Amino acid sequence: MTSRQGPEQGAEPAGKSLFSLQRREKLMDELRAHGSITVRAIAAELGVSELTIRRDVNLLAVEGLVSRVHGGATLPSPLDRTASMTRQQTNRYSIGMVVPSLDYYWPQVISGARAEADERQAKILVRGSTYDAADNRQQVQALLTTQNINGLIVAPDTTGEAGRELLRWLNSLPIPVVLAERRSPIEIPAHRLEWVATDHAFGAGMATRHLWQEGHRKIGCMTDSNSPTSAHVVRGWLQALGALRIPAAQSVNEDSAHVPTSDRAEHFDRILQLCRETDTTAMLVHSDTQAVAFVQHCVDRGVDVPGSMAVVGYDDEVAYLAEPAISAVRPPKQYVGRLAVQLITARISEGPKRPVHRVQLNPDLIVRDSSLGGPRSSARALEDSL
Amino acid sequence: MTSRQGPEQGAEPAGKSLFSLQRREKLMDELRAHGSITVRAIAAELGVSELTIRRDVNLLAVEGLVSRVHGGATLPSPLDRTASMTRQQTNRYSIGMVVPSLDYYWPQVISGARAEADERQAKILVRGSTYDAADNRQQVQALLTTQNINGLIVAPDTTGEAGRELLRWLNSLPIPVVLAERRSPIEIPAHRLEWVATDHAFGAGMATRHLWQEGHRKIGCMTDSNSPTSAHVVRGWLQALGALRIPAAQSVNEDSAHVPTSDRAEHFDRILQLCRETDTTAMLVHSDTQAVAFVQHCVDRGVDVPGSMAVVGYDDEVAYLAEPAISAVRPPKQYVGRLAVQLITARISEGPKRPVHRVQLNPDLIVRDSSLGGPRSSARALEDSL
DNA sequence: GTCAGGTTGTTCGATCATGATCGATTGAGA
DNA sequence: TCTCAATCGATCATGATCGAACAACCTGAC
Missing domain, CATH: 3.40.50.2300 (Response regulator)
Structure with a gap:
């Protein structure tokens, strides 16, 4: 709904005035990027008064999203005594999940993801797809446009040029993406993609x-x-x-x-x-x-x-x-789902400062x-x- | 991901002044990395007066996060009578940690591990070793016999026949083992070893x-x-x-x-x-x-x-x-330590049913x-x- | 038009962080 | 045990930052 400008607001410090919500978002972005901010710098950058920023900081501090310090704010620190003890907020994320099949293999992955999501008060929105890149993209697109999701777990087709293109597209999405049971190739264009896969x-x-x-x-x-x-x-x-x-x-x-x-x-x-x-x-x-x-x-x-x-x-x-x-090799499907949710929620809350995680799980041999x-x-x- | 960063960032002496909270965090980091600090060294490193550091130390001491000693501070010691007795119950786990160096690279890994361990009420026992398999084994052995540890984080020499033999031995230990910044080869004899390593x-x-x-x-x-x-x-x-x-x-x-x-x-x-x-x-x-x-x-x-x-x-x-x-590639050392502790505590509490995790973290490029x-x-x- | 409710800016005294000074205290070596 | 250099803490000065109160402004409802 609100049309955002480019990544950097650029030449207009006092151009279009941002809504307070956008200001706070920007503030959190800066915070995650640098670990701390000064009221003065942010006020100058956004072209608003320092008091306004201070009010924003106070608001965020009450929600436990930042730690207030004299002159600015930092990422929430355990050393922050003023931190509200009511840690577990109504922290509910919506996580989209696109899997290539709903009757083989994936039900257990979904079940694991749901279990983990429950514990973290998150919601999983599942869409079945096929083993085909074009359809994968369609399903993801549908999730993005019809639902308000904060993160995406997907098991796309990664083969061929269509697969590579799909990965590039996923990598460029504005929300975090975790691949389940798929790996991103070593290619740079997918450097933000995290994954969890059975070895x-x-x-x-x-x-x-x-x-x-x-x-x-x-x-x-x-x-x-x-x-x-x-x-x-x-x-x-x-x-x-x-x-x-x-x-x-x-x-x-x-x-x-x-x-x-x-x-x-x-x-x-x-x-x-x-x-x-x-x-x-x-x-x-x-x-x-x-x-x-x-x-x-x-x-x-x-x-x-x-x-x-x-x-x-x-x-x-x-x-x-x-x-x-x-006798059979049993992939840890539940854990794949759980871990995917863990990765996505950690990424959502910690932001881009957190290093990209890529996890392999070993299957079991059931004799x-x-x-x-x-x-x-x-x-x-x-x-x-x- | 790639981040552009000005010349002032990190730990340089006369750089940008940090907030007091960040100073205290940095102080705790150093403390966790080395076990103790001197007021003078920290003051010099952060470019502030010693008095300021002393004030920080006092503050942290009141919260029971450090023990004050003449000239500096150490990790909280049970011998410290001034410590507020509001301490939580005893540590749930003791985790041994053997690293090949205590002055390069590894202090930050240790710091991350200690920070994570604090949050999980676990204790980290660090031993420095060398880049040599025989000494690695000796240090692990020493930890095993003299301390009662529930898990082990180790960065062993994995090269040559001695390295392979060491891995086999670690794999056969009765307690869980997580390798830090090392990988186990695909060989079966090390199939229980988990690891977290920078890619x-x-x-x-x-x-x-x-x-x-x-x-x-x-x-x-x-x-x-x-x-x-x-x-x-x-x-x-x-x-x-x-x-x-x-x-x-x-x-x-x-x-x-x-x-x-x-x-x-x-x-x-x-x-x-x-x-x-x-x-x-x-x-x-x-x-x-x-x-x-x-x-x-x-x-x-x-x-x-x-x-x-x-x-x-x-x-x-x-x-x-x-x-x-x-410009430099920066491995996520803190996260390596954190994740190693996460893996080991999860393994200790969930037992062998949990699948073997092997995690790669991507480093950052600081331009x-x-x-x-x-x-x-x-x-x-x-x-x-x- | 007007009024209520919300947001932002300005002013100014209160508060905070820091460093300098200077005795008091500490502890390691003689 | 003694001594002396190092370390510590109380106090004050200074400059920066903060917050309460009020004013100005925007917006939408009636």
Whole structure:
């Protein structure tokens, strides 16, 4: 509603008179930028009398937003004895949240975010989107224009030129932005973006090492390149193979992204065939739903799990439902949501002086039956069973 | 983010006068960093009379925030009978902290950690060590056996086999461990180690891009391979060169680690010579102390800074002291300490269910005079001046 | 037009922060 | 234990800053 001028008011000290609210905003900006202000300097800069500024400072001090000192004000300091003891104000922020899916993975992230927001008396406004940059932007835009939000948590598509452009745009928004389960590239244009993401490469590595420790010496990987997670899983798997001195070139690495459900059985048969040919006795399967289907297929084909084919799923939504129950890597989804809210609220209250935070969380490995015991009678069993 | 900052800012002696509250905060910072202060030193540093400092100390002593001693003040000691008995209940946690240096870089990290610990009613026990794995271990061992600590913050040597072994040992300790300004490798044996570290590569990249934007097209790098930071600085610099399409192979990249002070002038002359030969008009210099010496040398040799040689220092301890004042990358040291304490206390109270956190913080670029304006008359001026 | 309510500016005595002086006190070394 | 230099605190002077009271101004409602 109020049209703001440029970042610096520039040449007109006494130009358009600001409303008191804008004055106080400006004052807080200066304060956050420099850590302190003098009444005199601000009064001169805004072209108002010092008394007016003093009144503003008093007002802000009552709200606990600044500490009054003789001659000016500083950021609230614990040394400030006059600080009101009623710390927890009606500090309610509105935080927008745009996630690419409302039925897979993200509900738990949202739940974590909501829990944290409750504790901080903030409100979360969620919008579902897709895994597509254009739609991401549309949803964010909708939040920005229809709601009055103080910060944004978003899990955008970061791939391709559209993804990079989207990141640049997010980086330039006037409100703080935190990416969830996404990283900003090292490029400068996104230098303000903070993020919290699960270290999926670590998780994949952990799963691979677990299979190795159980006795498997050929470990394959089944991916779903539809998901942005898959690239990290493959990276972690390859890294682990390297560390374990397993030749990656001969390892089974199949993608199921574009296999229609009708061809799934055939697809799995081909993978089992590949495993037999390469003596592969264990598979890391991205998306546990896929893992459940794969284990089911193995059981149907008489392939013993885990005796002839050990399976670790990546992600842990339904892995426990299979028979046998599937070991799975479990990303700390609740914590991702919680942390995103923590980052955004801290950023809103501390301003740009706070350094940009980028957090990785390690997933857990939940060991169930599908990966225990090591290969039994090696590839023979698998061969016999077919 | 990049912030423009006048010459007066920070801790310079005769700079802008601070408010009393800020003085007291600064005083507490110093106190937390070093454990004690002298009235004289603080008075000199802040450019105020000793009486003023004494008054501040009295004030803080009345609030129980310091213990007065003859000539200065110390952190509140239980032996101090004058302390108001309004103290809260006993500390909830004791946190050990082992840092490789007590006079460079780390005091500010300690100060941040102590400040955060105060707010969480925890106690920090600091031990100075060296940049050597064996001594790191000894100091940690000493803390473990002589004190009853609930968690450990440590900045160990992570290089070589000794470093890896040390990390394995730290990972296996029965108490939570957080690394400060160090990362654990992707290796599994350190999978429980959490860390918080400045993204020095990002900082170096930011500095390089800043120089590029100022018009420099050949940007060199001077390192100090004694420091564990240097490798990251070089990495960030090279990355940025790549992104800016500056050929790295022909770029000046010199190390000053093993140059004795006596040969320094000669060493700098050689670097200037190299810059002339390669048309290099800007240098990123690791450790701002080195940058100060380098700028001094340039001025002595009649090389105009920033006209003929622009300089950005890495680290911002003394960069503002040079003439001209040196632009510098400033790591968020206070925040590193704060965050380390946050991580360790959260880990202690939430237990192993909490996922492993690994946090990177971005440094700031403080732009001063030594890098502004771009190359003037290119390499000619540099050549003429020699 | 007028009046109420809000915001801003001016004046001036009160208050505050700081430094200088100078005895009183302290404590480390002889 | 003694001594002496360093440190401390009471007091005052000075200049800057603050706040109460009132005046001026703007705005919108009736």
